[in-house]
Amino acid sequence: MDIQHYMQDIGRRARGASREMARASTATKNAALLAVAAGIARDKAALQAANARDVARARANGQDPAFIDRLTLSDKAIATMIEGLRQIAALADPIGEISNLKFRPTGIQVGQMRVPLGVIGIIYESRPNVTIDAAALCLKSGNATILRGGSEAIESNTALAALIQQGLAEAGLPADAVQVVGTTDRAAVGALVTMTEYVDVIVPRGGKSLIARLIDEARVPMIKHLDGICHVYVDDLADLTKARVICDNAKTHRYGTCNTMETLLVAASVAPRFLPDMARDFQAKQVELRCCAASRAIVEAAGIGALVSATDEDWETEYLAPVLALKIVAGLDEAIEHINMHGSAHTDAIVTENYSTAMRFLREVDSASVMVNASTRFADGFEYGLGAEIGISNDKLHARGPVGLEGLTSLKYIVLGSGQVRE
Amino acid sequence: MDIQHYMQDIGRRARGASREMARASTATKNAALLAVAAGIARDKAALQAANARDVARARANGQDPAFIDRLTLSDKAIATMIEGLRQIAALADPIGEISNLKFRPTGIQVGQMRVPLGVIGIIYESRPNVTIDAAALCLKSGNATILRGGSEAIESNTALAALIQQGLAEAGLPADAVQVVGTTDRAAVGALVTMTEYVDVIVPRGGKSLIARLIDEARVPMIKHLDGICHVYVDDLADLTKARVICDNAKTHRYGTCNTMETLLVAASVAPRFLPDMARDFQAKQVELRCCAASRAIVEAAGIGALVSATDEDWETEYLAPVLALKIVAGLDEAIEHINMHGSAHTDAIVTENYSTAMRFLREVDSASVMVNASTRFADGFEYGLGAEIGISNDKLHARGPVGLEGLTSLKYIVLGSGQVRE
Known part of the structure; x- marks a missing residue:
């Protein structure tokens, strides 16, 4: 009292x-x-x-x-x-x-x-x-x-x-x-x-x-925000060079921050071309990959080992560590649905050269920050030009992001x- | 269940x-x-x-x-x-x-x-x-x-x-x-x-x-808003003709609305000139006046009866009825303090011709709508040009007003x- x-x-x-x-x-x-x-x-x-x-x-x-x-x-x-x-x-x-x-x-x-x-x-x-x-x-x-x-x-x-x-x-x-x-x-x-x-x-x-x-x-x-389960979606029409640099930065620039990528979604059509090199980059940095069945098959076929099979829990986990969940999706619709269902509405990015796809991603992903062709690590008050940051919100009322x-x-x-x- | x-x-x-x-x-x-x-x-x-x-x-x-x-x-x-x-x-x-x-x-x-x-x-x-x-x-x-x-x-x-x-x-x-x-x-x-x-x-x-x-x-x-305890403050340098019209409208245009004036504050220096005519207007419309001691003395001296002495409770009551609390204040500081302490942060207005006083009132009154030389009844989505109104908020986060x-x-x-x- x-x-x-x-x-x-x-x-x-x-x-x-x-x-x-x-x-x-x-x-x-x-x-x-x-x-x-x-x-x-x-x-x-x-x-x-x-x-x-x-x-x-x-x-x-x-x-x-x-x-x-x-x-x-x-x-x-x-x-x-x-x-x-x-x-x-x-x-x-x-x-x-x-x-x-x-x-x-x-x-x-x-x-x-x-x-x-x-x-x-x-x-x-x-x-x-x-x-x-x-x-x-x-x-x-x-x-x-x-x-x-x-x-x-x-x-x-x-x-x-x-x-x-x-x-x-x-x-x-x-x-x-x-x-x-x-x-x-x-x-x-x-x-x-x-x-x-x-x-x-x-x-x-x-x-x-x-x-x-x-x-x-x-x-x-x-x-407030409770957690940052951030995604990068590499689209069918992604520039794969940009995608590789962005995904590397989003995951490995800092592991413990709330705007770090925790799940990588890759369109099925580009996965065979994109995933082997990307997985090698991550392996070189000791990032553990937790893969869906389809992505595991592709990465293993490229001779990369030490993979872990993802469980449902992985799609909703903020690792804050050198661990990445990896999933192949059919395309934009599945990517948006996955992000809106499993993400934490914090920060999500698409890599694509397709205008209409970029516009749909921007509009339909219901997160505090939605990005095209940029690393999720940019979600930050200083990077956004706010001059300072008291925190990040993933609520919808009042301040967001x-x-x-x-x-x-x-x-x-x-x-x-x-x-x-x-x- | x-x-x-x-x-x-x-x-x-x-x-x-x-x-x-x-x-x-x-x-x-x-x-x-x-x-x-x-x-x-x-x-x-x-x-x-x-x-x-x-x-x-x-x-x-x-x-x-x-x-x-x-x-x-x-x-x-x-x-x-x-x-x-x-x-x-x-x-x-x-x-x-x-x-x-x-x-x-x-x-x-x-x-x-x-x-x-x-x-x-x-x-x-x-x-x-x-x-x-x-x-x-x-x-x-x-x-x-x-x-x-x-x-x-x-x-x-x-x-x-x-x-x-x-x-x-x-x-x-x-x-x-x-x-x-x-x-x-x-x-x-x-x-x-x-x-x-x-x-x-x-x-x-x-x-x-x-x-x-x-x-x-x-x-x-x-x-949401819980109640609308709205004030009009008639300042030392008010145009008393405007003040009389605004106060009449703020109180009597509709009694049951949340943006209706419930307390009238009058600067001591203009009260003897302003209150007798104003009180007569209200009396002609059967508005009951609940007066502080000083305002009661002025209004009674002008030969107007049927007055009620205000209690502390009157300063925090939303009457939604032909009843008005009436208080004489020393000036702007007391008016702002009274409004911030007893009001409901809904809508408050000043009547003044003094620029500096108007600016201070606008800045220092902590309400969802703050007005100069206008009736509190304007606090409304249509009047503000919003095209529609789902409600009025007197909270500070997200939408206000x-x-x-x-x-x-x-x-x-x-x-x-x-x-x-x-x-």
Whole structure:
């Protein structure tokens, strides 16, 4: 019950601060971002000391090296945070933008104004750099933020929160605009995702298990994606040279990212020409192939071994590893059906030179990002030109795909009149 | 448990039909809408006979005249439905629209395509005309629809559903694209609002009690507003002639609508000049005034009686009746604070000739529609030029304010490449 009150108090203060943030000028918000950057540079030693205590505790608790790496605020990690703050300060301010202001026959002029969402809750794992990234994006978009990072990073996050609040104060903004939940009690998360009166949206950043758990509990809407089961479909009329380069990049550029290809679909007519070389490329990089019967036959006939037969489960698995599911399809219709049925509506690409096929794929694949002749790895806020990314959504309401500053805003209607009334 | 299976089956069929609807051409969708209109005209007698049975049962159950009026499919109501279908057929198709397609330095071209949401559940009271309106808007926007109307209209809705499905079939579209829930069991609503795997969004149309109940139950996102506590603020520098006309219209044009003014805020400096005439206008129309102490003193001093002293509850009440809460505020800051604290984020207006005051009100009032020198009654899809309206939302995610065809769509990213991969 104490945690409930504690979280309610944080929520109430965030709601209050969100009003001030909504009317803050671009210059003021940028000044706050740059003040935080200066504070981090100034107090780097103290920050790293706090972080070192988190790291020591995590080591003592037997966390693995990858975890320790994400937790550690190295010199390079700190330089990246400072650079990130400067970049976000340099982005255009989305707030206050007025669009589509048009006269109606009644004489009123109707348009829309971009406004902040209000209060954004960020729930993330033990990566202290997210504290700065997320706070900076929410600040620039005029929102108040409640940050709840992994408990292993509590000292780092508390130190960063102090620097953020100092930067806000220096710029004349309310310190409550960015609050870090100061308890590691798991009940704080439950409170945060159900305080619909104080929190407008939750952005979870972390693995599938974190997000799956939040989906069950949350009453506040979330901007999230659960997994990225991304496909590349190599069409009958694909340029097979392009296809080979794109598939290699989509799978092997990075294995652990949500926009990595997990299933390769190949049109039956090109499979005999395409698959042997492609399979050799993957084998050279130690990518395990889980094949349907037809693709297995073709690849084996080309003298390539170490293949695994795919099961139904493979079509719906996000490996995040050097493993690829491989399936031969009759053509476009089967490819679209497979993607819409088994995919996760994240990012899917076709390789084809056929105009009509490309147009149908673009229209009929129901995913957040749909691509022609490009690697799925491009599904990213920076690659799309959003300037930043708070996450990727594969939901359909509100933001879909990579979410930048605009995804943290909403449009309200504005009406400019000169005394009009409704007849 | 039977109801659960029944609803799951409806959901599964809707999801299947939604894929076909998403790729239907504009001409096909329009043909379906016009076929439904023709079918209603053709089978009008049978439709009215089914409706008459609903009306007879409702009368026998002692429903009041207003209820019977909304339930009855008179000749005029049927003509209006037919005209509505034709108007929706004539609207531009939002689906497939591509925007912001821009080259990135990597050579890929990134833009957004407007796509349907998928499956939309509509829950409404015993107004059979909503069956046609809602189905038509969802159809035009390429969505599949599950309609759950009030149980008192079940025979009318079943007859309308048959006509809609016949129209869909005539145009070559799947009949499952519009399904009417054929049971009056309340459990069907519970199933509909929790089938997140089959339903993408719920649009409830009805009174506050219906919507409040659904908020508790729903797991599927909703496009909704709970109430409309709308304000007009008459500023220090208002043109008092405009103010009087706007306030009269905002309150008395229609008492029962969600965009009707419920609280009038008046700057202290103009209250002595403005309130006596304004109060007389309201009194002439039998509008009960619930006054703060300061406004009561001014109005009483002008010789106007029959006033009621406002309590705190009045600032948060949607009267939907000839009753108006009246409060004097110090000026703009207090007005904005009052609206953001006590309003329902629906529609709020200022009357002022001061540029800076108007700009601050537009930016700082956190409502779905914010107006300057115009009646709150303009908050409406038709008045805003949306061509149609499925409802009004005062949520911040996704559509905000009047929701037309675009509110039933989503944007996905599309990427056009020529073989690019990520470095």
